[in-house]
Amino acid sequence: MTCEVIYKGDLRTEMKHLQSGTVIETDAPTDNMGKGERFSPTDLMASSLGSCMITTMAIRAADMKLNFDGTRIEMVKIMSTDAPRRVAAIKADLYFTENFSATDEQKEQLLRIARNCPVEKSLHPDIKLDVNFHW
Helix, strand or coil: CCEEEEEEECCEEEEEECCCCCEEEEECCHHHCCCCCCECHHHHHHHHHHHHHHHHHHHHHHHCCCCCCCCEEEEEEEECCCCCCCEEEEEEEEECCCCCCCCHHHHHHHHHHHHCCHHHHHCCCCCEEEEEEEC
C-alpha cells in the first residue's frame, strides 16, 4: 500500500505516505465549495507533474555533472468550463539559475527527459500541456 486517505470533514482529506509517515492535507477549491486553504486534488496533479519533471531532470543533470540547484517550475492548472469538471490544461514554465551552464546537447537531453517523465506519460491525452523552458 502506498498511502492512506482519510476524509476529515469540511471537504478536507488527510493523505499519509505510509513509508515515510509524511502527511499532506487537501481542501476543495473555492470554485467547488471549498475554502481553498490547502492544495486541492487537482492542484496536486499539476504539482506532481512539475515535481516529476524537475526530479527526472535533476537525476540526469547529476549524471552530467551539472549544478541543478535552484531550478524551479511554475505550474498553472486550468479547469474546464464545461461538464464534466476536469483539468483541461496545465502550463509549466521551467526557470534555470544563472549558475546553470549546459551545452545545447545537454539542454536537449534534459528537455526530452522532462517531457517523458512518468506523470506526463500518465496524463490523459486531452489535457493540453504548455511547457516552456527558460534557459
